[in-house]
Amino acid sequence: MSKIRVAVFGCGAIAQRRHIPEYASNPNVELVAFADPNKQRAEEVAAEYGGKAYENYEDILKNEKLDAVSVCTPNYLHAPMTIAAANAGLHVLVEKPMAVTAEEGEQMIEAAAKNNVYLMVGHNQRLMPPHVKAKEILESGRLGRVLTFRTSFGHPGPEGWSLDGRDSWFFRKDEALMGAMGDLGVHKSDFIRYLLNDEVVEVAGFIGTIHKEDTDVDDNATCIVRMKSGAIGTLMASWTHYKGGDNGTVLWCENGVVKIGTGQGDEVIVELTNGTVETYKVGAMATNEKQVPSGVIDDFVQSIITKTPPTISGEEGLRSLKVILGAFESQDTGSIVKL
Template sequence: MPQIKVGLVGGGGIAAAHIRGYREHADRIGITAVADAVQQTAVDRGGELGATPYTDYHRMLEAEDLDAVDICLPHHLHRDAIVAAAQAGKHILCEKPLCLTADEAADVRAAVRTNDVTLMCAHNQLFLPAVAKAKELLDAGTIGDVYEVRTTDSFYNDFDPATMGWRASSKTSGGGELIDTGYHPTYLMLHLAGGSPVEATAMLSTHRLKFMEGEDSAQVLIRFDNGVVGQLVTSWAYQPAPVTERFSIVGELGSLHSNGNSLTYQLRSGETDTFHWEPVDTFVAEVGHFADSLLNKTRPLHTDEEGIAVLGILLAAYEGARTKTIAPVLQT
């Protein structure tokens, strides 16, 4: 048996990426039970993993000797699963977005804090080596005080009405592309900006996926309490131009930029350097970090605190787009 026994909640979609992580770290952490509302999915995943299948995660929480759960459900089901797991005393790895509303965020925070469990947000792109290096350079003051952060996550998505499923509905997705793929450049923005978000606004568009209830593209502006201004672009409608960076940061002494696999900084003094990395499986790194956090009793890179802050940015951006104003980021 692994040192940390995990119950997988939701066996479809993104669960496959998480499973790669458990296989790589099988000496420390592993899935011993799986729950999915679709019985065949539960049975198939259970057979694949050598795990006990359930169609109700509440039953799994009652019957299994688990240390943690990994929540890979559709967005609108996250809050209830987090609260149930916390009340059962289980640590939690939860896919993004953490939840969908300020009220849900308050419920999550209360459940996690009251029951003294660790919650880690599955913000996998933070485990890119380029992101870690950028954070190291920023913390060392290499480019001085930060003025501007830009993040991008766009791609040509071939969703159609037959394959999009629950993501086509704003009620179950929480909005549109911005709260889905757009969640990635938002938590990356938060991580690199080094402050707390205070206000945001957005322009939302539906360029191509007209059958969606929500937007397929968004441009967002965010101000942080340390003076940093963030600009974010995200889309399912189009592939960005080849020169588009994954992220860039401008400060008083210079700037840095990255395409995800390399990072370059250039100072006004003329000093410059470039770093390169082979592609990494960020989901494998994410699961390993979750295991380390539980075994060493250390704080994960992003907890419910950051997950709620990211949600606050998105909710303010949606409100700004709705009212054509700059909306405050509500503190939960």
Template sequence: MIRLGIIGAGAVAHFHAESAGRISNVELAAVCDLQREAADKVASPWGARVYTDYTVMFREAGLDAVIINTPHGLHLEMVLTAAAQGLHVLVEKPMATTVVDCDRMIEACGNAGVSLVIGQIQHFLPEKLAVEEVLATGELGRVLMIRDYRTTDYRPGTRPDWFFSEAMAGGGALMNIGGHCLDRSIWFGDATVQSLTASTLKRFGVPVETDGTISLTLRNGVHVSVVVVSDAAQRMDEVLIVCERGTVSCSPNHGTQVRSDGKTRTVWVPKPEDIQEGFFRQLSDFVNALDGGSPKVSVEHARHIVEVVLASYEAAASGNEVVLASPADRKILSHTR
């Protein structure tokens, strides 16, 4: 039996808790949050213990693994502490707020012999898995171009205050929402990012970016356009993949459609339980990693997303294209550092 703890009883904690309840060899043993009442709401349906200090939870709860569901700037310290306690870790995206912190997390968990998995939920949502299946058949040929558009809301008061702190969140709409877009677009494009340009906006009097665009070229030549807009007239969350012989459109609201030779077919119809199903599959993947399997999303992929977001901030500030080091170059640089 895997005794699981959760740090952070925020927006998606109940999805994690429900998922744990569906897996026979997982027990939700403890939930920690600075607000005891919030922790209790997540813990009580499952008889889990409640803590307000995660270090105490690590000492007392007899855990095997922990889910870190906290503000981004806290991930590093919590992962390092968990690794030192011999706990396996599933940490919500973004992995960290700097690439250096990502590397420290990878090194610490590697040295401790514990699993580190990043919660890139896009890889487990049913409508995105339907896209993966279509692309894998090869019926549409090569992916040529991807457009990813998502709306959000970064007006004051629409989300917890820490989202508006660059130090705690690592950025604004692009780090938070744009990270999802980059995750799935790089996944569907099947290559890392070679170069990019970007622009950002700060509206509503907040200190982080509220809107942004990123134009990316992947190493296989696929072009990706990511657009994130706050407080738009219509809520949108769509990724459109343009291939040699057709297109795939994917949205949690409208499902997944394939268009080819003038005809459209639906390959996934949205269901109310899709989000919960995604979290269940994600936790199942984590449990499989603890049993010696390979996680669906590598830490290198999660690290790359952080790298790309930070490069987009650099490009937006300078007005210039940013070229990223290739994975091979990074290994050389790391070896000679």
């Protein structure tokens, strides 16, 4: 079988730490080209992994023979780049949030459908071993219905993660459009939908810029959500967890509680009302400090090889995005938003 020819648009932190090395270690992939407005960055990556460096993604689409692309750029570019690649007949893996408006998300889904290509969104939380295990436990039915929950994602902010530090696009409203909510909150709305196999029907958002200076993107959000099943919970995103970052979820169910990533971070703890306690150590969660393979790239490649639509589809990405957009609307209007 000939290898899947891939180009990467954007050579920042997520591309360098996840997408590019994970494509490189996949035997079915050939990395063909890299685009970044900072051409030196694209050149450094091309020197390390092979392939050609470009300043402009449109030149890649014109000049290279490809099968698929990863879009790893600032949020405002996700839609135009995805649509251009889909229109060129290429499968697309786009970073989250898939878009900055619901309309953009819909246009991306349409472009992929029209061109008969796959669109996948990089919601890696679904693939982390503790999260997969927790879903399996919930689906076994032993715990009964999920009644209430809290899920949160917090770290010290993009300064330490982005290659540009404090000068990163993450802090520029015109490029990011949303801060901690687009970076972390959308992961959590996607995760809770996946975990509970349920949809958010109402959201109230308290979103603000509490501590980061010289930026007008949000650095904190706490949202209250009601699920279709009736379960209610909180969803939190923060860029100011300067100590004690968090990617934990707790679910209170009819027959006990499930705690994910609250202890050692790699554990699922089940405490049943009958007094039994079970601990599952199932493999690490990826953190900014400790990159473990996300599974997203391999999943995307597998989809293309087996001609199977990705489970983390554009439609899924859009539903998760709408929760976040609803939270912003709630913050703006001071009312609860129905989705």
